[in-house]
Amino acid sequence: MLVNKQLQDLGLPPVIVRARNRHVDYYPLLEQYSKHDNHEGMTRLLALLLLESVHKRIALITSRGSSRLQTGRALRACPAMLQPTVPSARRSWPSACGTGG
Known part of the structure; x- marks a missing residue:
């Protein structure tokens, strides 16, 4: 939730870490960051999740109607x-x- 609040404060959409992926993707990277101060994996994951969120919003906007109006x-x-x-x-x-x- 804190990450999403920070993204919101920057004018960016929230990210969603799916429950089925948390134990495989998110938690190991979070542990790596907290124990070894290595943020590379977490940064990469959050960047991918943010891109996914932005792409979904763009798709939503463009799917509401094909006309420019x-x-x-x-x-x-x-x-x-x-x-x-x-x-x-x-x-x-x-x-x-x-x-x-």
């Missing part, structure tokens, strides 16, 4: 979806999808 309405309803709030994202991504509301 409907997509435009969705973006006007939540303009933060296309404005990254993380400074590094502003430099490297032409657009990003945020939670918006």
Whole structure:
């Protein structure tokens, strides 16, 4: 929950660690981080989960209607979806999808 709060504060969507994957993917990496201060695996996992979450939000927006008018309405309803709030994202991504509301 703390990670999702931090992502939300940065204008990013929350991530979901599926229950069936927790014991295989998440918990071993969390233990590696806490015992050995090695965050590489956890960073990689959270980045992949964040990308998955962003892709799902983009798919949701574009599936609501194939016309540009409907997509435009969705973006006007939540303009933060296309404005990254993380400074590094502003430099490297032409657009990003945020939670918006």
